[in-house]
Amino acid sequence: MPKSSRFDYGLFLVVAILIIFGCLILTSASTTISQEKFGTSFYYLNHQLVFGLLPGAVFGLLAFKIKIEFFKKWALIFLLINILFLGMVFMPKVGIRFGGANRWVNLGFISFQPSEFLKLSFILYLASWLTNRTEKIKKNEFKETFLAFLLIIGLISLFLVFQPDISTLLIILSVALIMYFLAATPFWHTIFILMILVFGTLILIGIAPYRLNRILVFLNPGLDPMGLGYQVKQALISVGSGGISGLGLGLSKQKFGFLPASISDSIFAILAEETGFIGSFILILLYLIFFWRGFKIGKGAQNQFSRLIAFGITFWITIQAFINIGSIIGILPLTGIPLPFISYGGSALVTELIGLGLLLNISKSV
Secondary structure: OOHHHOOOHHHHHHHHHHHHHHHHHHHHHHHHHHHHHHOOOOHHHHHHHHHHHHHHHHHHHHHHHOOHHHHHHHHHHHHHHHHHHHHHOOOOOOEEEEOOEEEEEEOOOOEEOHHHHHHHHHHHHHHHHHHHHHHHOOOOHHHHHHHHHHHHHHHHHHHHHHOOOHHHHHHHHHHHHHHHHHOOOOHHHHHHHHHHHHHHHHHHHHHOHHHHHHHHHHHOOOOOOOOOOHHHHHHHHHHHHOOOOOOOOOOOOOOOOOOOOOOOOOHHHHHHHHHHHHHHHHHHHHHHHHHHHHHHHHHHOOOHHHHHHHHHHHHHHHHHHHHHHHHHOOOOOOOOOOOOOOOOOHHHHHHHHHHHHHHHHHHOOO
16 A cells, blocks of 8 residues: 555544444433423434534545645634634624624534634644744744744734633644744744733733633642532532443433533533443543544654644644543643534634544654
8 A cells, every 4th residue: 555545543443432432422412401491302412413424524524635735724714714704703793792702603604613713724824834933944933933933922822811711822822832833943932932921811810700710720620519509519429420320321410400511511520420430531542542643743844844844733732631630530720622623613623623634644654
């Protein structure tokens, strides 16, 4: 078999298992609320398949087939289009406000969350920009690379801060910092940027009471268990109820109105309740295998652009997965980010599958 026709079957299999796992848990977690709201038990599953898995598979296949150089050429355009949609979330009748946040765009025939696509479009742009900078800029690195990088992430941060969507912002900034470091930039740049990001995060926490409350609940899980700490408490009850082998698929008790966001941000708690420690361990192992395969693809990439994309996507999916799981089991503050390939949400699944397509595309040349 010619080398150019191969791709990482192991990575593909891992994601396929994650998606199947996700569909099973989503079906279980959503049947009750789906029946109450829509008169059918499978509304959320069908929505995930039609508006998440199907378009994600199509766009993921395109990302796999198209030459990787295409994405370098059009990376800036993709980002600018994404930023345009980020601005549209604030427009009357177009932007959708839910739960005190402006995060969705409704175009009539479809609604989506631009910040989910930003995770990938920013990785593509940053890979292209860093490749051009580190290949061409030999002098004046401070101005042309360091300050320019701060300006770019500052612009992106403004859109997400005003939505607000700080959890997504922290994911994007973490991945951006890792990519910046891996682009062979001076180490002191990374340290200084990290200090700026930590300081900025502390300011964002301080100026918004609800963010500070999340930190307080994290530090003291027993604080206001029927108010501020309710979701964390219910998540821990759900996880603890699963024991070693779980209650069995479909037998979760917490999904009956006790656990907030049971089909999205908190779906790991339902998974842990129904499949127990064994199921949770398998899920975490799958994410670790994803990281291993993605990191291997990045190390073997033929050029810096492909390498940075592979590392960016790999760290994005893995960091997001472990932040979500960590917040549900109480070792990290509660966040509002989905569990990759598992949580309900078409925008997230489409973006993740495009990311998979790009990783598999790069793997063909490894």
